[in-house]
Amino acid sequence: MIFTAIGRGLSDLFRPGAMKVLLKGIGLALALLIALWLGLLWLIGLFVPETVTLPWVGEIGWIGSAVGFASFGVMLIASVFLMAPVTSIFTGFFLEDVAEMVEGVHYPQLPAVRNLSLSESLGDTLRFFGVILGANLLALVIYPFVIPLAPLLFLGLNGYLLGREYFQMAAQRRMHRDEARALYDANRGTVWLAGAIMALPLSVPIVNLAVPVVGAAVFTHLFHAVRGR
Numbered sequence: 001m002i003f004t005a006i007g008r009g010l011s012d013l014f015r016p017g018a019m020k021v022l023l024k025g026i027g028l029a030l031a032l033l034i035a036l037w038l039g040l041l042w043l044i045g046l047f048v049p050e051t052v053t054l055p056w057v058g059e060i061g062w063i064g065s066a067v068g069f070a071s072f073g074v075m076l077i078a079s080v081f082l083m084a085p086v087t088s089i090f091t092g093f094f095l096e097d098v099a100e101m102v103e104g105v106h107y108p109q110l111p112a113v114r115n116l117s118l119s120e121s122l123g124d125t126l127r128f129f130g131v132i133l134g135a136n137l138l139a140l141v142i143y144p145f146v147i148p149l150a151p152l153l154f155l156g157l158n159g160y161l162l163g164r165e166y167f168q169m170a171a172q173r174r175m176h177r178d179e180a181r182a183l184y185d186a187n188r189g190t191v192w193l194a195g196a197i198m199a200l201p202l203s204v205p206i207v208n209l210a211v212p213v214v215g216a217a218v219f220t221h222l223f224h225a226v227r228g229r
Contacts, residue, residue: 001225002194008106009218013210017101022213025091029083032090037075044071083209085129091212092125098216099170107224113173124169154203155196162211163195166219174223187226194222 012018044067103110143150164184171180184191198215201207 001229002190002197002222005194005218005221005225006197008221009102009214012098012102012105012217013214015101015105018098018213018217021091021094021098022210024094025087025212026209028090029087032086033075033083037071040071040075087209088212089129092129093122095125095169095212095216096173098213099173099220102217102220106221110174124172155199158199158202159192159194159196161195162198162215163191163193163219166195166198166215167191167223169216170220170223171227174227183223183227190226191219191222194218 013022100113103113142153146153167184167187168180171183175183198211198218201211
C-alpha cells in the first residue's frame with residue numbers, strides 16, 4: 001500500500017498541476033534569496049566605504065566592491081542550504097492544489113471537499129514548517145552526541161513529522177480534525193514508515209526541492225487507501 005502510494009505520487013509530480021506548484025515554490029524562493037542579497041548589497045554600500053586609508057600603506061580602493069563581490073559568493077553558498085527549506089515554505093501554501101489535482105485525476109467520484117478557512121490553512125502551513133524547523137534544530141544539537149545513530153535519528157524524526165503533518169493535511173480535506181486525528185492514530189505505523197521513506201531524499205540537493213509536492217500527492221493516495229481499508 002505504501003509503495004503503491006509512493007509510485008502514484010512520483011508519477012503525479014510530472015502532471016502540469018504539480019509541476020506548476022513546484023516551479024512556483026522554486027521561483028518564489030529564488031526571488032526571496034535574490035532580494036536578500038540585494039538588501040545585503042545595500043547595507044554594504046551603506047556601511048562599508050569604497051576606500052580605506054591605512055597607516056604606512058596609504059589609500060586602498062575598491063573595498064566596497066570587493067566586499068560586495070564576496071557577498072555574492074556567500075549568498076551562493078547559503079542558497080545551497082536555504083533553497084530547499086525556503087522552497088518548502090512557499091510550496092506549502094499551494095499543497096492544497098496538489099491534493100486537489102490528485103483527487104481530480106484518481107478519485108473523480110468524490111464529493112466536494114470540506115472548506116477550510118484562510119486562517120485554518122495558513123495556520124496549518126506555518127505550524128507544519130515551524131514544527132519541522134524546530135525539531136531539526138533540536139536534532140542538530142543532539143547529532144554530535146549520537147553520531148553513529150544520526151542517520152536513524154534523522155529518518156525517524158522527519159519520518160514522524162512528515163508523515164503526521166502530510167497525512168493530516170490530506171485527511172482534513174475530507175474529515176473534521178478529530179476524525180482525521182483518529183484515523184492517523186489507527187494507522188500511525190504505516191504513516192510513519194511512509195514518512196521515513198519520504199525523508200530519504202531530504203538530504204539530496206535539488207531532489208529535495210520536490211519532496212513537499214511529492215509528499216502531498218503520496219499522502220493523499222495513502223489517506224484514501226487507509227480510509228478505504
